[in-house]
Amino acid sequence: MIDIQERLTAFAMLGATWVMWLLVLLSVIGVAIIFERVYYFFASREDVRKLQEDLRLFLAKDDIAGARERLSQSESFQAKIVYSGIEVVDDGSAAVEERLAGATSIARTQMERNLGFLGTVGNNAPFVGLLGTVIGVIKAFHVLDQAAGKVTSGLMTEVGEALVATAIGLLVALPAVAFYNYFQRLIRYRLTWADALGRDLLAHLKGRERRGNH
Numbered sequence: 029m030i031d032i033q034e035r036l037t038a039f040a041m042l043g044a045t046w047v048m049w050l051l052v053l054l055s056v057i058g059v060a061i062i063f064e065r066v067y068y069f070f071a072s073r074e075d076v077r078k079l080q081e082d083l084r085l086f087l088a089k090d091d092i093a094g095a096r097e098r099l100s101q102s103e104s105f106q107a108k109i110v111y112s113g114i115e116v117v118d119d120g121s122a123a124v125e126e127r128l129a130g131a132t133s134i135a136r137t138q139m140e141r142n143l144g145f146l147g148t149v150g151n152n153a154p155f156v157g158l159l160g161t162v163i164g165v166i167k168a169f170h171v172l173d174q175a176a177g178k179v180t181s182g183l184m185t186e187v188g189e190a191l192v193a194t195a196i197g198l199l200v201a202l203p204a205v206a207f208y209n210y211f212q213r214l215i216r217y218r219l220t221w222a223d224a225l226g227r228d229l230l231a232h233l234k235g236r237e238r239r240g241n242h
């Protein structure tokens with residue numbers, strides 16, 4: 029037990045500096061992910077209302093080739109998902125529905141890439157900062173003990189370092205959580221529109237199949 033206590037004390041004597049550098053590293057990685065995801069989503073943006081209008085117009089004329097061409101011209105995930113379904117229209121609505129579900133899962137995975145890291149950093153950076161604070165306080169008490177209870181500049185430095193660790197943890201966590209939530213809302217928005225476009229296609233195909241059975 030004494031050996032464990034001595035090891036923990038020795039660990040605390042390292043100070044909170046390494047914790048702050050760890051938080052800075054996590055922040056740099058998080059910012060890189062944020063910029064990459066912002067560019068990724070910006071490059072795949074689309075006026076989905078216009079896309080829906082165009083798709084419905086082609087489907088109303090039963091112009092599958094035209095609808096396929098319109099979808100192929102778009103870089104949006106919504107168009108790519110529906111395009112994967114329209115490729116198998118000759119196999120029936122059931123095949124289209126399965127293809128849409130598969131393409132949606134793939135699109136979700138692509139859009140959520142690296143977001144797990146942002147979520148993890150956002151949830152845990154404050155605790156990492158708190159760890160730095162605890163380590164700093166332990167070291168401050170050690171400095172106070174060595175100074176025979178006198179308040180010295182070294183003691184104040186250790187206390188200040190301990191508090192800064194918590195502040196850095198919060199500063200790292202806040203943007204990570206904010207952008208993680210923003211990206212998740214954006215993903216839900218795009219998948220909702222993809223589902224709406226896919227349902228337009230399925231409604232047309234099922235109507236055509238019913239008319240063919242009469």
